[in-house]
Amino acid sequence: MKMKVNLKESYEIKFGSLKNLKLNGIVVTETNVNKYYKLNLPTVIFPAGEKNKTRETKQKVEDELIGLGINRDGIIIALGGGVTGDIAGFVASTLYRGIGYIQVPTTLLAMVDSSIGGKVAVDHPKGKNLIGSFYQPKLVYIDVETLNTLPKKEILNGLTEIIKHSFVYDKDYLEYLEKNYQNILDLDKNVLIHVIKRSIEIKARVVEKDEKESGLRKILNYGHTIGHAIELLSNFKLTHGEAVALGMYFESKIAVELGIMNKHDCDRQNHLLKKLV
Numbered sequence: 001m002k003m004k005v006n007l008k009e010s011y012e013i014k015f016g017s018l019k020n021l022k023l024n025g026i027v028v029t030e031t032n033v034n035k036y037y038k039l040n041l042p043t044v045i046f047p048a049g050e051k052n053k054t055r056e057t058k059q060k061v062e063d064e065l066i067g068l069g070i071n072r073d074g075i076i077i078a079l080g081g082g083v084t085g086d087i088a089g090f091v092a093s094t095l096y097r098g099i100g101y102i103q104v105p106t107t108l109l110a111m112v113d114s115s116i117g118g119k120v121a122v123d124h125p126k127g128k129n130l131i132g133s134f135y136q137p138k139l140v141y142i143d144v145e146t147l148n149t150l151p152k153k154e155i156l157n158g159l160t161e162i163i164k165h166s167f168v169y170d171k172d173y174l175e176y177l178e179k180n181y182q183n184i185l186d187l188d189k190n191v192l193i194h195v196i197k198r199s200i201e202i203k204a205r206v207v208e209k210d211e212k213e214s215g216l217r218k219i220l221n222y223g224h225t226i227g228h229a230i231e232l233l234s235n236f237k238l239t240h241g242e243a244v245a246l247g248m249y250f251e252s253k254i255a256v257e258l259g260i261m262n263k264h265d266c267d268r269q270n271h272l273l274k275k276l277v
Contacts, residue, residue: 001014001015001016001193002014002015003197003200003201003204004204005116005117005136005204005207005208006204006208007136007207007208007211008211009136011136011137011138011139011140012139012140013116013139013140013141013142013200013204014139014140014141014142015142015143015144015193016141016142016143017143017145018037018039018104018143018145018146021039021104021141021143023039023041023075023077023102024041024075025041025074025075025076025077025102026041026042026043026044026065026068026070026074026075026076026077027039027041027042027043027044027077027079028043028044028046028061028065028076028077028078028079028084028087028088028091029043029044029045029046029078029079029080029084030045030046030047030048030049030052030080030081030083030084031045031046031047031048032048032080033048033079033080033081033084033106036106036146036149037079037106037146039077039079041077042068044061044064044065044068046060046061046087048083049083049236050083050123050231050236050240051235051236052083053083053086053087053122053123054122054123055122055124055131057087057122058087058090058091058122061087061088061091062091062094062095065091065095066095070095070099071096072096072099073099074099074100075099075100075101075102075138076088076089076091076092076095076099076100076101076102077101077102077104078101078102078103078104078115078137079104079106080104080105080106080107080110081105081106081107081109081110081114081154082105082107082109082110082113082114082115082240084110085103085105085110085114085115085120086114086119086120086121086122086129086132087120087122088101088120089101089103089118089120089135089137090120090121090122090131090132090133090135092120092135093120093133093135094133098135100137100138101135101137101138102137102138102139102140102141103115103137103139103140103141104140104141104142104143105140105142106143106146106147106149107146107147107150107154107157107158108147108150108154108155108157108158108159108162108196109154109157109158109160109161109240109241110158111142111144111158111196111200112158112161112162112165112195112196112199112200112203113158113161113199113203115137115140115142116140116200116203116204116207117136117203117204117207117211117217117220118134118135118136118137118207118211119132119134120132120133120134120135121133123232127228127232128228128231128232129228134211134212134213142196144189144192144193144196147187147192148187152185153239154239155184155185155187156185156241156242156276157239157240157241157242158241159184159241159276160223160240160241160242160244160245160248160273160276161199161241161244162177162184162195162199163177163248163269163272163273164220164222164223164244164248165198165199165202165203165220167222167248167265167269168219168220168222169202169206169219170198170202173198173202174268176194176195176198177195177272178272180195181272181275203220206219206220222248222251223244223245223246223247223248223251224244224247225247225251226246226247226250226251227240227243227244227245227246227247227248228243228247230243230246230247231243231244241276242276245273245276248269248273249269249270249273252265252266252269252270253266
């Protein structure tokens with residue numbers, strides 16, 4: 001099963017099993033993911049957590065990659081969640097002025113959001129994702145079985161972005177989520193694949209129309225203006241999903257006050273978001 005993001009440098013999104021994944025390159029991953037998955041390739045490992053999505057980590061990853069002999073024709077394989085994808089993608093965008101990278105997301109959040117669209121960055125003490133670039137991967141490879149290793153909190157983390165996609169783009173999708181919320185939490189494979197595919201379709205269509213976020217793509221930032229501030233102020237003790245859920249809650253309240261969102265939609269959204277708590 002595969003999908004495509006149609007850009008100047010287009011790429012495919014494939015669904016399959018990590019057991020069947022045959023790639024050449026150097027893996028970049030973090031300590032938690034490395035406990036579960038090994039691709040029998042040279043591997044660079046950095047400490048897990050958003051607090052490590054820094055310029056210092058990027059430099060250490062670059063040093064190790066160069067030490068392993070990566071060259072201009074090399075491929076970086078980002079194996080992990082959003083932090084891994086961001087760091088590995090940003091390294092790829094600057095190393096030798098740009099080399100190829102492949103996203104292999106292992107969290108629900110990364111599958112439906114951060115692995116698609118080419119936003120790569122590191123954080124700065126003054127803000128989240130302040131230093132980065134737009135740099136598209138060569139391939140995104142998704143194995144939904146990796147979600148079985150995640151705690152419930154990480155599934156809820158991804159669900160925030162999924163709910164966001166439905167509210168900014170597709171009311172039919174919202175109805176599906178309301179009916180199948182528990183099936184997602186139960187990791188029903190068929191439901192998960194449907195949800196992941198639909199969220200990818202939504203993000204891909206938006207990115208195709210506005211790759212560099214000059215207009216339409218800004219809708220994908222719903223909940224993020226306030227959410228990123230909350231995330232930073234919590235010193236990343238709150239997950240991205242938790243912070244964005246709070247951002248969506250407060251931004252919807254503001255939108256109602258400004259008359260650009262009706263109270264029914266606001267209440268409907270927040271009823272669904274409360275299930276994440």
